[in-house]
Amino acid sequence: MSENILQTMGQQLGRRSWAEPWKIKMVEPLRMISREEREKALIEAGYNTFLLKSEDVYIDLLTDSGTSAMSDRQWAGMMMGDEAYAGSRNFYNLESAIQTYYGYKYIIPTHQGRGAEHLISQVAIKSGQYVPGNMYFTTTRLHQELAGGIFVDVIIDEAHDSQNSHPFKGNVDLDKLEALIKREGAEKIAYVSLAGTVNMAGGQPVSMANVKALRELCDHYGIKVYLDVTRMVENAFFIQEREEGYADKTIAEILIEFCSYTHGAWMSAKKDSLVNIGGWLAVNDEPLFEELRNLVVVFEGLHTYGGLAGRDLEAMAIGITESVQDDHVRSRVEQVRYLGKLLTEWDIPIVQPVGGHAIFLDARRIYSHFPQNQFPAQTAAAELYLDSGIRSMERGIASAGRDPKTGDHYYPKLELTRLTIPRRVYTQAHMDVVAESVRAVYDDREKTLGLNMVYEPKYLRFFQARFERL
Numbered sequence: 001m002s003e004n005i006l007q008t009m010g011q012q013l014g015r016r017s018w019a020e021p022w023k024i025k026m027v028e029p030l031r032m033i034s035r036e037e038r039e040k041a042l043i044e045a046g047y048n049t050f051l052l053k054s055e056d057v058y059i060d061l062l063t064d065s066g067t068s069a070m071s072d073r074q075w076a077g078m079m080m081g082d083e084a085y086a087g088s089r090n091f092y093n094l095e096s097a098i099q100t101y102y103g104y105k106y107i108i109p110t111h112q113g114r115g116a117e118h119l120i121s122q123v124a125i126k127s128g129q130y131v132p133g134n135m136y137f138t139t140t141r142l143h144q145e146l147a148g149g150i151f152v153d154v155i156i157d158e159a160h161d162s163q164n165s166h167p168f169k170g171n172v173d174l175d176k177l178e179a180l181i182k183r184e185g186a187e188k189i190a191y192v193s194l195a196g197t198v199n200m201a202g203g204q205p206v207s208m209a210n211v212k213a214l215r216e217l218c219d220h221y222g223i224k225v226y227l228d229v230t231r232m233v234e235n236a237f238f239i240q241e242r243e244e245g246y247a248d249k250t251i252a253e254i255l256i257e258f259c260s261y262t263h264g265a266w267m268s269a270k271k272d273s274l275v276n277i278g279g280w281l282a283v284n285d286e287p288l289f290e291e292l293r294n295l296v297v298v299f300e301g302l303h304t305y306g307g308l309a310g311r312d313l314e315a316m317a318i319g320i321t322e323s324v325q326d327d328h329v330r331s332r333v334e335q336v337r338y339l340g341k342l343l344t345e346w347d348i349p350i351v352q353p354v355g356g357h358a359i360f361l362d363a364r365r366i367y368s369h370f371p372q373n374q375f376p377a378q379t380a381a382a383e384l385y386l387d388s389g390i391r392s393m394e395r396g397i398a399s400a401g402r403d404p405k406t407g408d409h410y411y412p413k414l415e416l417t418r419l420t421i422p423r424r425v426y427t428q429a430h431m432d433v434v435a436e437s438v439r440a441v442y443d444d445r446e447k448t449l450g451l452n453m454v455y456e457p458k459y460l461r462f463f464q465a466r467f468e469r470l
């Protein structure tokens with residue numbers, strides 16, 4: 001029964017609806033300020049949803065990062081924090097959870113994902129080397145560039161088309177990768193930077209067949225594969241659902257098999273692992289581990305706490321075991337799909353197929369009357385906030401930043417507004433409210449004007465940039 005409560009219940013009741021495999025024990029009140037107040041708050045925030053005060057937000061879909069609800073078990077674990085500087089019991093619990101569910105040998109905790117990205121980039125990239133990956137992610141690429149690497153996108157072309165219904169749009173195009181290796185030589189490739197459920201493509205999964213073939217190709221050339229496992233649990237769900245031979249395997253079995261084709265991984269545990277803060281880096285190679293373990297002390301903290309409190313490590317260890325439960329993952333992804341289904345029925349353009357963690361509005365199609373350098377996706381996020389106090393975020397030209405060589409904007413094909421669903425936080429009724437607000441914004445699209453960027457920070461500009469209405 002516990003294996004798959006949802007399916008069993010569905011069979012017993014003769015229906016196939018899903019429901020959350022938990023009930024609510026503690027609640028946090030929501031507040032919605034008036035339209036005039038939202039107008040004022042948005043101008044003060046420079047039309048950037050990252051600069052809004054959370055108090056002024058009604059339903060917060062900015063990110064699924066660190067915004068999940070922890071379980072009673074995790075909170076109980078927080079009380080068992082062993083706050084020793086060195087050798088905390090909680091570190092060993094975390095190490096054992098990662099070894100059990102992800103299968104890597106050597107573990108280094110970090111304060112969050114980008115702490116791990118920094119360490120692996122500094123150690124594994126030599127200046128001038130290429131880092132091919134299945135689409136860029138903002139912090140990942142920046143750390144690769146800061147280490148002297150040159151990111152090269154080798155995702156399949158389908159990923160750049162919001163309406164293409166390929167079941168594994170996160171796959172690496174092995175021909176593109178091999179052409180790069182042949183052109184530049186294997187020694188010029190630092191490693192392949194592979195990500196599960198590719199965030200910037202709309203939460204799109206990588207198939208098991210693809211990672212297997214990727215590993216074979218890389219073994220042939222002596223190149224390492226490192227995995228961004230941040231949302232790999234959700235990726236495992238799509239493999240279970242879509243890939244032949246995996247329907248009867250558990251999420252945990254699929255997860256560990258996938259990781260076994262890679263040489264190491266970095267993790268932002270603020271997503272899949274259901275914690276508010278935390279991350280880690282894991283490798284199987286001992287000399288590499290020694291180097292990383294030495295470097296973590298410089299930037300994060302001792303190798304048994306990595307910038308976290310003992311209680312955070314414990315919450316992460318427990319969160320990992322909860323995150324791989326099949327009924328948890330199913331209800332998480334089905335909630336995202338519920339919202340996607342409503343919008344699709346109303347013909348609102350979103351990235352298809354719906355991915356694991358968010359709905360991505362196709363802002364380029366919504367605002368087809370103004371150009372990409374007037375920030376369509378940023379505009380949609382601002383309009384949604386104005387309409388209802390719902391906070392989303394831009395994943396388009398502002399997020400893409402500038403080419404460090406030419407100084408020009410990158411012009412990504414995908415110009416998206418992300419409505420990211422935190423895990424175990426909102427109900428189906430919240431999703432209805434969100435869908436209706438998106439529809440109101442969509443209905444007003446022709447009257448809407450774009451934005452002009454009036455302040456641009458040097459790094460990861462989307463976090464702090466300011467805009468004005470045109």
Ligand code: F0G
Nearest residue numbers: 063065112113114137139199228230268
């Ligand atoms: N990798 C992926 C795929 C991510 O989505 C993130 C963060 C990171 C790495 C970096 O991890 O935030 O813990 O330092 N994504 C958040 C988001 C910020 O909203 O998508 P971090």
